[in-house]
Amino acid sequence: MAKTMERNDTAASQKEASLTKLNPLAQKLKLNLNEDQLTNCMRCGFCLPACPTFRETGLEAESPRGRIALMKAVADGIMSPDEVFEEQMNHCLGCRACEPACPADVKYGQLIEQARDAIEDHTNSHRWWVKSVRGVVFKQLFPKQNRMRLAGGALQLYQRSGLRSLARGAGLMKLFPEHLRDMEAILPDASPKGIVQRMGTHHRAKGEKIATVGMFRGCLMDVMFTETNVKTVELLSAAGFEVIIPDSQGCCGALHAHSGETSGAKKLARQNIEAFKAANVDYIVSNAGGCGAILTEYDHLLHEEAEWREDAAWFANRVIDISDLLVRHGRLPFFSELAGETNKQNKSDDAASKAAIRITYQDSCHLRNVMRSSNAPRTLMRQVEGVEFVEMHEADRCCGSAGIYNITQPEMAGQLLEHKMENANATAAHYLLTSNPGCLLQMKLGVQKHGCGTQMKVEHIVDFLHERMVEKQAASTIS
Amino acid sequence: MLDEKIKKELIAVVGPNYFKDDAEALVTHSYDGTPMLQALPDGVIYPENTEQVSQVMKILNKHRIPVVGRGSGTNLCGGTVPINGGIVMVMHRMNRILEVDLENLTATVQPGLITKSFITHIEALGLFYPPDPSSMAISTIGGNIAECSGGLRGLKYGTTKDYVIGLEAVLASGEILRTGGKLMKDVAGYDLTKLLVGSEGTLAIITEATLKLIPPPSTKKTMLAMYKDLNEAARTVSKIIENRIIPSTLEFLDNATVRVVDDFAKLGLPLDMEAILLIEQDGDQEAVDRDISLIEAICRGENAHSVSVAESAEEALKLLTARRSAFTALARLRPTTILEDATVPRSKIAEMVMEINRIAVKHGVTICTFGHAGDGNLHPTATTDARDSEEIHRVEAAFEEIFEAAIRLGGTITGEHGVGLVKSPFLEWKVGEAGIEVMKGIKHAFDPHNLLNPGKIFAKQSRKRVVLQHG
Numbered sequence: 021m022a023k024t025m026e027r028n029d030t031a032a033s034q035k036e037a038s039l040t041k042l043n044p045l046a047q048k049l050k051l052n053l054n055e056d057q058l059t060n061c062m063r064c065g066f067c068l069p070a071c072p073t074f075r076e077t078g079l080e081a082e083s084p085r086g087r088i089a090l091m092k093a094v095a096d097g098i099m100s101p102d103e104v105f106e107e108q109m110n111h112c113l114g115c116r117a118c119e120p121a122c123p124a125d126v127k128y129g130q131l132i133e134q135a136r137d138a139i140e141d142h143t144n145s146h147r148w149w150v151k152s153v154r155g156v157v158f159k160q161l162f163p164k165q166n167r168m169r170l171a172g173g174a175l176q177l178y179q180r181s182g183l184r185s186l187a188r189g190a191g192l193m194k195l196f197p198e199h200l201r202d203m204e205a206i207l208p209d210a211s212p213k214g215i216v217q218r219m220g221t222h223h224r225a226k227g228e229k230i231a232t233v234g235m236f237r238g239c240l241m242d243v244m245f246t247e248t249n250v251k252t253v254e255l256l257s258a259a260g261f262e263v264i265i266p267d268s269q270g271c272c273g274a275l276h277a278h279s280g281e282t283s284g285a286k287k288l289a290r291q292n293i294e295a296f297k298a299a300n301v302d303y304i305v306s307n308a309g310g311c312g313a314i315l316t317e318y319d320h321l322l323h324e325e326a327e328w329r330e331d332a333a334w335f336a337n338r339v340i341d342i343s344d345l346l347v348r349h350g351r352l353p354f355f356s357e358l359a360g361e362t363n364k365q366n367k368s369d370d371a372a373s374k375a376a377i378r379i380t381y382q383d384s385c386h387l388r389n390v391m392r393s394s395n396a397p398r399t400l401m402r403q404v405e406g407v408e409f410v411e412m413h414e415a416d417r418c419c420g421s422a423g424i425y426n427i428t429q430p431e432m433a434g435q436l437l438e439h440k441m442e443n444a445n446a447t448a449a450h451y452l453l454t455s456n457p458g459c460l461l462q463m464k465l466g467v468q469k470h471g472c473g474t475q476m477k478v479e480h481i482v483d484f485l486h487e488r489m490v491e492k493q494a495a496s497t498i499s
Numbered sequence: 500m501l502d503e504k505i506k507k508e509l510i511a512v513v514g515p516n517y518f519k520d521d522a523e524a525l526v527t528h529s530y531d532g533t534p535m536l537q538a539l540p541d542g543v544i545y546p547e548n549t550e551q552v553s554q555v556m557k558i559l560n561k562h563r564i565p566v567v568g569r570g571s572g573t574n575l576c577g578g579t580v581p582i583n584g585g586i587v588m589v590m591h592r593m594n595r596i597l598e599v600d601l602e603n604l605t606a607t608v609q610p611g612l613i614t615k616s617f618i619t620h621i622e623a624l625g626l627f628y629p630p631d632p633s634s635m636a637i638s639t640i641g642g643n644i645a646e647c648s649g650g651l652r653g654l655k656y657g658t659t660k661d662y663v664i665g666l667e668a669v670l671a672s673g674e675i676l677r678t679g680g681k682l683m684k685d686v687a688g689y690d691l692t693k694l695l696v697g698s699e700g701t702l703a704i705i706t707e708a709t710l711k712l713i714p715p716p717s718t719k720k721t722m723l724a725m726y727k728d729l730n731e732a733a734r735t736v737s738k739i740i741e742n743r744i745i746p747s748t749l750e751f752l753d754n755a756t757v758r759v760v761d762d763f764a765k766l767g768l769p770l771d772m773e774a775i776l777l778i779e780q781d782g783d784q785e786a787v788d789r790d791i792s793l794i795e796a797i798c799r800g801e802n803a804h805s806v807s808v809a810e811s812a813e814e815a816l817k818l819l820t821a822r823r824s825a826f827t828a829l830a831r832l833r834p835t836t837i838l839e840d841a842t843v844p845r846s847k848i849a850e851m852v853m854e855i856n857r858i859a860v861k862h863g864v865t866i867c868t869f870g871h872a873g874d875g876n877l878h879p880t881a882t883t884d885a886r887d888s889e890e891i892h893r894v895e896a897a898f899e900e901i902f903e904a905a906i907r908l909g910g911t912i913t914g915e916h917g918v919g920l921v922k923s924p925f926l927e928w929k930v931g932e933a934g935i936e937v938m939k940g941i942k943h944a945f946d947p948h949n950l951l952n953p954g955k956i957f958a959k960q961s962r963k964r965v966v967l968q969h970g
Binding site: 056059060062063064065066068069078079080081086089090093098099100102104105108123124125 | 521522523524526527528529530531532533534537539571572573589591592613615634636637638826827830831834835836884885886
């Protein structure tokens with residue numbers, strides 16, 4: 021039968037008793053998990069409606085409150101971490117929508133990373149494709165930008181040489197789980213040449229210089245979305261920023277940190293701090309919410325390393341998303357619809373219905389919930405002349421991409437995407453814009469799978485704006 | 500641990516996916532929104548309809564296994580902590596709006612429906628359901644009914660009990676009971692509907708509710724008044740009522756709360772204010788304008804340091820920020836936040852707040868008070884740390900004295916959170932020995948084997964009341 025556990029009376033004895041009996045994972049979890057944060061959760065339940073996995077399943081265990089209760093139960097020795105526990109920790113998207121919803125300011129993101137870090141040291145329950153993806157991503161590829169570029173080249177070769185059509189035609193792709201096949205099909209054309217190879221490392225501001233920004237190019241961004249990086253630099257320059265792209269920077273380490281590979285994340289953090297410190301920039305700009313968020317948390321990531329504390333804080337305080345930087349500090353260029361986009365047939369006086377192009381936006385969870393930036397991208401989108409911005413219902417809800425979640429947890433990711441696309445389709449937008457490469461790929465997949473034949477284009481907000489920037493007016497709209 | 504045979508019987512009713520007894524399910528149904536309480540159940544069951552609830556109850560009754568009905572587990576009285584083990588029955592799957600009857604202005608809903616979803620749905624139809632507990636974004640209608648939830652609009656519009664006019668519920672025996680209906684008048688026997696509202700899951704499992712809806716007010720106006728003297732603020736509250744004005748919202752923040760809120764939200768509030776009143780009136784434009792200017796005059800007459808009336812929705816939102824941030828600001832102060840709801844006649848607000856402050860000082864604990872001044876429902880909130888057992892003992896002693904003070908002033912130990920586990924030792928102070936006996940008789944009539952949420956409302960032992968003399 022159950023027993024009542026009034027924590028005050030029993031916690032100490034539980035702790036002693038449990039330490040000796042705990043299995044190695046339980047011991048590691050106990051060490052890793054921040055006791056203050058576990059205590060700060062007062063179980064009010066206000067996070068539940070914000071949590072995508074709770075909303076999909078209705079199960080308490082699939083909520084932030086439930087997951088924290090599980091972590092605390094392990095730390096208190098009430099339960100032993102089993103496979104279900106591991107699975108539950110990995111089932112969290114890490115979208116962190118629970119954090120803005122939390123009255124007590126519980127750092128859920130830190131807790132889930134601490135839990136996963138402990139699990140990664142002890143688990144042997146990953147499925148084969150998860151294992152190989154993790155191995156390649158965390159150890160081989162992402163930490164090394166030159167390998168990323170090489171991989172980009174290989175991918176380009178695969179895509180262009182006819183190997184892709186051969187693989188698809190020969191049914192080779194059928195060897196992979198369906199969701200991996202789906203992903204392969206929507207990958208953009210990769211490039212072996214990153215932004216530095218394309219443009220060099222220094223770019224002057226147009227007009228009077230407002231500030232010097234260091235650009236965080238991102239590893240995936242720089243291989244798969246080099247063009248977006250180029251346009252980011254041009255947009256920044258047009259808005260009055262001098263741009264430096266330190267070439268010694270590496271991957272941000274977000275995927276590592278979120279997946280329990282903390283030591284890998286720390287190594288990358290130190291590398292990036294050194295690279296940008298040397299460039300002595302005013303801001304560190306990111307065009308990927310997933311990268312930007314972890315960059316703002318380098319101070320926390322390295323908080324145990326006294327010699328890095330000051331530099332990590334220097335770095336974290338300078339990180340800003342491209343949209344925020346443009347809106348808050350930039351000289352905004354004039355943005356207008358493309359020639360041919362004007363709807364000449366529509367004679368309505370209402371400006372919005374006159375617009376021929378309708379756009380909508382999918383928030384990047386980490387941009388919104390960690391960098392707390394949701395207004396700036398919308399402000400920019402509303403400034404494009406002749407384009408109507410419509411808000412998508414639940415744009416603030418995760419699309420299911422969540423780093424490598426859509427690869428490791430395909431069922432839940434697929435369910436979230438399907439619901440996301442119902443809302444996207446309801447906007448009848450011509451363009452769906454995003455601020456993060458993961459979201460962008462996931463939404464492309466969504467349009468392909470559930471787009472109901474619509475021709476909705478999925479673009480990075482930078483690409484959309486850059487194409488509609490009317491350069492010659494830039495100087496005259498100084499405000 | 501549940502007997503394998505009983506488990507099989509339960510699974511035969513709900514299917515294998517909807518009965519769980521693994522560690523994950525047990526741990527995540529061992530708590531609710533109440534600090535420092537945890538007890539593991541033996542199983543968790545998720546019924547799909549009334550028939551399943553009935554069949555499950557019959558099985559549990561046969562084997563004498565306790566059952567705790569649960570919505571989202573946001574209550575603050577330990578109401579859904581399964582202290583005697585047994586089965587937690589989660590009502591989330593029964594979350595449909597069965598009907599909105601526009602001719603009778605009623606809605607019939609299932610208990611697992613999220614309150615906010617319901618309100619959004621009927622507001623789109625141009626209707627109004629006033630009960631608005633602050634957990635409404637996740638709390639369920641069933642949970643609100645079980646606890647008779649209140650909220651900010653209670654003063655003018657009443658609480659959950661005033662809107663529940665019919666219920667379907669499953670008794671401990673598994674029998675299905677129907678009470679009330681789409682009826683504005685019904686005196687056929689005892690009012691079992693109202694009896695079940697606020698019964699905290701101890702009398703029956705609610706499986707369906709018929710709710711009264713009303714037309715929404717057409718406009719709303721918001722104002723804020725600040726006072727250097729607590730008594731002046733309290734007199735303002737009394738005068739507003741005396742002047743036959745019932746505002747839709749009449750909220751209060753004390754000085755300790757003002758300081759915490761200002762530090763958190765950086766609102767630039769004057770920190771020497773002893774009280775802030777947030778007042779709203781809704782209704783027809785003309786009546787709202789008249790009431791608000793009258794209230795403004797009353798505030799000034801009572802020497803308010805400043806009075807601001809919002810001229811737009813944005814301004815209103817700004818004025819609301821202080822009150823809205825109160826809970827968040829307090830919750831961030833210390834790891835553990837204990838929010839109580841001692842309630843007094845509204846004419847006793849000032850006395851009660853001063854008592855709370857005196858008691859907090861006496862026990863050396865931090866208690867900030869905010870709440871619904873208009874209906875005398877205060878939220879003295881202690882910020883503390885569950886890991887410091889010495890401090891927790893002082894907090895408990897302080898709350899015991901606060902309950903005693905509330906009773907002494909003609910008030911109650913709980914205005915809207917319920918008795919549950921936390922306040923059961925004090926219930927007798929409010930209802931007396933005779934009251935307890937009558938309630939126990941009712942409990943026995945509904946649930947002779949004490950299977951429905953056992954251990955709640957009735958304490959094993961009532962707390963001895965120590966009436967303190969202050970002079």
